[in-house]
Amino acid sequence: MRIVVAPVSEFAPGDRRIVQVGKRSIGVFRIGEKFYALNNYCPHQGGPLCLGRTAPTASSTGPGDYAVNEDLFLACPWHGWEYDVTTGQSYLGPGEAPVRSYGVSVAHGEELGDGVRFPDRVPGPYVAETYDVRVEDDYVVVDTAARGERQVSR
Template sequence: MKIVVAKVSEFPPGDRRIVQVGKRSIGVFRIGERFYALNNYCPHQGGPLCLGRTAPTTSSSRPGEYTVNEDVFVACPWHGWEYDVTTGQSYLGPGETPVRSYGVSVAPGEALGGDVKFPDRVPGPYVAETFEVHVEDDYVVVDTTARQAVR
């Protein structure tokens, strides 16, 4: 199933959104021009992982020089366990359970087909007059189909 999160134009870099679909809660992060999605459930003790603070990484090519990269870690607000937003990998040690990550894409509105869910819409037996619509904006879409876990 694919879930529409927001228009790209309404989702600024550095922002995050939490979407609820049934019992599933997913955190969607925009880092620069890329989007990432994680299960909003910390494997440690079930905390709301995606509500935690984010932090950048640093890299160095030689002593005395370093570069600060964009925020790619999220720390669970309950106990501070950290995970890579881009992969779901835990950084507490080898063998620690990663958090589930989801594929995210940007799709033009006219490309959104029948396998897409808009979380804020309530289904029902409603009938209304329809009109032709032209969509001009791009949308952030999370794909919740099963993916291979990162180890």
């Protein structure tokens, strides 16, 4: 299933959105020009992971040398367990389960077609007359069929 999150123009770098699709809650993050999606359920004890604080990662080749990377860690608001937003991997202990990640792409409105779901829309009992519509913006789309893939669009 593909889920439309928002138009790219409404999703600034550093933004995050939580979308609810049925019982599934997914956090979508924009880091620079890349998008990532994680299950909003901490594997540790089920906390609302994607509501937690984020912080950039850092790397070093030796004393006095460091670089701040664009990638982010996400800390669960319940117990502070941290996960890499780009992969879902936890680095707190050996063998800890990663959080489920989803593939994310940017699709032109005309490419959406069938098989795409807009969250928070419940079908009613009535059907209105419909008309053909062209959509000309780009949209952030989460693919829930993809597991653990780091997919960048554009």
